[in-house]
Amino acid sequence: MSMATSSSTQRAKEEKNRGIWTLEEDQKLAQVIEIHGPTKWKSLAVKAGLSRCGKSCRLRWMNYLRPNIKRGNISDQEEDLILRLHKLLGNRWSLIAGRLPGRTDNEIKNYWNSHLSKKIKQMERPNTSATLTALESHLPEMNTKMKEGDHDHECPKQITTESTTPKGSHHGKSKSGFLGEEPLNLEWSNFLEVDESWFCFAGSYNF
DNA sequence: AAAAAAGTCAACCGCCACGAT
C-alpha cells in the first residue's frame, strides 16, 4: 500500500514508510517498547530503527501490538453496550472503548460505521420488517425493565468525561482509559439498562 | 467467469490540549 507519490509537503520531507506494517516492523517496535515502555514515540521509532513517524508507531501499538487486545467477534453483549454508550456519549470512541476491555477506539469506530449505524437507521424507520428485527434483537431488555417498573435510575455519574478519564490525565479530548484495564466484566453496565426516557434525558446533556 | 458494487478495516490526517522551555 504505497503512497510514495503523495504531494504532501510533510511526507515529501521525511520519506517515511507508510501503509500496512510488516511483521518485521511490528517485532522491532514491540522490542523497543518492552525495553523503554510505550512513551516518547518519536524516539522509540528511532531506537527501533523504524522509518515511521512517532504517531504511526503509537497507533500501531495502541490498535494492534498492545497486550490483551481482542480482535473481531464483537459479542452481542459488547454490541449492546456500544449501542447504549453511543446513545449516551455520541462519537466519543475512546470513552466507549475505555469501557470495553481489550477493544480499541478504532475498532469500535469501524464497527459502528460498518454495522451499527445501519442498524440504527433501520430502527429509526418504523413499519419495516428490518426495524422489527433490529428491535427484537437489541432491545428486549428495555421492554423487560419497563414492565418491571424499574425507573429509579439516577444520572449515572460514572459516564462523564471526568470520571472516565484516568487520574492525572488532562481534560479536553479525554484519554481512553486503557490504563488499568480489567478482565472483561461488563456488569458495571447494568445501570444502562434503562428505558428510553432516560436516553432522551441523557441525550440532552452536552457532554 | 468476470465485472461491479458494497463492505471492511488499518492507517493517515488535521486539529487540539498540555507540558516543557
Next chain:
DNA sequence: AATCGTGGCGGTTGACTTTTT
C-alpha cells in the same frame, strides 16, 4: 507570554475482500 514538541482524539481515506449481478 510565546513557541515548540508530543500525545491523543475523531474524521476520513483507500487498499483489500466479499458479495452481488
